[in-house]
Amino acid sequence: GAGVSQSPSNKVTEKGKDVELRCDPISGHTALYWYRQRLGQGLEFLIYFQGNSAPDKSGLPSDRFSAERTGESVSTLTIQRTQQEDSAVYLCASSSANRGGYTFGSGTRLTVV
Amino acid sequence: AQKVTQAQTEISVVEKEDVTLDCVYETRDTTYYLFWYKQPPSGELVFLIRRNSFDEQNEISGRYSWNFQKSTSSFNFTITASQVVDSAVYFCALSGYTGGGNKLTFGTGTQLKVEL
Numbered sequence: 580g581a582g583v584s585q586s587p588s589n590k591v592t593e594k595g596k597d598v599e600l601r602c603d604p605i606s607g608h609t610a611l612y613w614y615r616q617r618l619g620q621g622l623e624f625l626i627y628f629q630g631n632s633a634p635d636k637s638g639l640p641s642d643r644f645s646a647e648r649t650g651e652s653v654s655t656l657t658i659q660r661t662q663q664e665d666s667a668v669y670l671c672a673s674s675s676a677n678r679g680g681y682t683f684g685s686g687t688r689l690t691v692v
Numbered sequence: 693a694q695k696v697t698q699a700q701t702e703i704s705v706v707e708k709e710d711v712t713l714d715c716v717y718e719t720r721d722t723t724y725y726l727f728w729y730k731q732p733p734s735g736e737l738v739f740l741i742r743r744n745s746f747d748e749q750n751e752i753s754g755r756y757s758w759n760f761q762k763s764t765s766s767f768n769f770t771i772t773a774s775q776v777v778d779s780a781v782y783f784c785a786l787s788g789y790t791g792g793g794n795k796l797t798f799g800t801g802t803q804l805k806v807e808l
């Protein structure tokens with residue numbers, strides 16, 4: 580597609596439930612990144628995909644967080660047993676190379692109540 | 693490890709004033725990229741500029757200009773004749789240049805408020 584698409588745009592979930600966030604990168608972009616932005620704060624790196632492998636998962640905050648990617652297309656970020664501290668905007672970005680040219684999606688605003 | 697510091701958390705100016713947003717970075721990479729992004733109240737991240745560490749030329753784009761000083765590890769951003777529409781959070785970011793995938797390391801952002 581023309582841009583990075585994320586769905587849903589907003590998600591409200593009850594504490595303890597699992598959620599799945601989806602990212603559709605720009606077609607042909609081999610690199611895909613997930614970031615988290617808590618209210619009023621900067622962006623925290625979560626995970627990076629090159630194709631469907633994840634060479635850098637260093638930012639995942641706990642084992643409740645996982646992500647996968649199908650080929651060089653859609654990625655899903657899953658948060659299990661959500662906690663209130665997981666409330667944030669989750670942003671996805673894609674890039675056509677390992678450096679430069681990142682395009683961000685509009686994010687998924689997750690609220691855990 | 694990479695680090696980006698934006699010491700100014702919030703800046704308020706009156707329209708038409710010039711304003712400079714500071715960015716200082718740390719990296720062990722000899723080659724890297726520096727970025728500025730704008731995040732208006734709507735929330736999307738808008739790409740403003742990418743600068744390769746090899747290129748220390750300053751850049752001007754309309755009312756925006758960037759001053760890259762490798763000697764002081766700074767990449768400052770100036771808005772000339774600010775406008776209300778410039779009100780946003782501005783993020784400076786850094787990525788490496790190695791082959792293994794280069795995540796962006798962001799600063800904590802500077803909230804710019806431009807008032808009439």
